[in-house]
Amino acid sequence: MRRFLLCLSLMLTASPSVGQDALGLAVPESVTTSGLLQHILPRFSLKTGIRVRPDPKGEMFLAESAPGTPVMKRASVTYFLRITENASQERFRDWLLSEVGQKTITGFRPETGPAFSTDIGRVEVVEAPKVEGDARRGAELSMSLCGRCHVVGPENRMNGLGSTPSFAVLRTLPDWLERFQVFYVLAPHPAFTQVKDITQPFDPERPPPIVPVTMSLEDLEAILAYVSVVAAADLGAPLQTQ
Structure with a gap:
């Protein structure tokens, strides 16, 4: 026994x-x-x-x-x-x-289309920037805080505003990390965004035009961690920025 x-x-x-x-x-x-x-x-x-x-x-x-x-x-x-x-x-x-x-x-043979290969050859490996934060929590925060305007992922692909780029499109930008790090000072975000201990309170005479977006630095780090693993959109050509 x-x-x-x-x-x-x-x-x-x-x-x-x-x-x-x-x-x-x-x-x-x-x-x-x-x-x-x-x-x-x-x-x-x-x-x-x-x-x-x-x-x-x-x-x-x-x-x-x-x-x-x-x-x-x-x-x-x-x-x-x-x-x-x-x-x-x-x-x-x-x-x-x-x-x-x-x-x-x-060894896998798909029913349709070509098989997968491991003959990769020489491929330049670009390391993703190391971002501290909880990516899983960042995915939830991105959807709840940013999803009202931006397409964050497949879950809200029909709900974003046509005038705002999706997260996948933003990831094609060479300075995407810097843009996300300071997004709250980039138009139009200052009018309705508050980051605890960072941004100034809203001017009482100029209230936010929409329900404010409020977050902490920890929330922002989680969002950055999530965005760092979002696949960049295939636009067919480099995105031209000003």
Whole structure:
């Protein structure tokens, strides 16, 4: 009986926990519709005990453009994995780049379209800027605070104002980080935005034209962390800015 309990204990220790939080992975539609995730994610979980699930708000992002680590290719598109400083996320990246992971990717045959390849060749890796903050919380704050005007993601793609750029378009700008860091001083934000301990109170004679946006510096850092993993829009050509 003692030997049986010991074996059972070892089995439970080595098995993935039912209540374990899964890593969220955001992917472009081209990957979702291919069926690749249903092929590779269970195999990664079986090997490591770490669960990964598709999540549009996930802190990991498989994007069709840099920055990130190039992990696979399909036709002319190279896919880059963006992760945060997290041991489980790093393990997922390392598994994708391992011999087993690469064979798992190339072993998948989609029902339609070309297969995925790991023959990436020389690709310039552009590191994403390191931003402190809770990206998951930043996704929620972005939707609640910024989503009334900007398209933040697929969830509100029909609700943004036509005159305001989406987060994905803003990410194409070379100075996107600086713009987001000081957005509250860039028009039209000063008229309705308050950052605790940073901005001055509204002039009583010039009240905000809409319901004010109020946040703390911690909130802003979380939003920056989220925006840092948002995929830049494919505009076909560099965006011209003034």
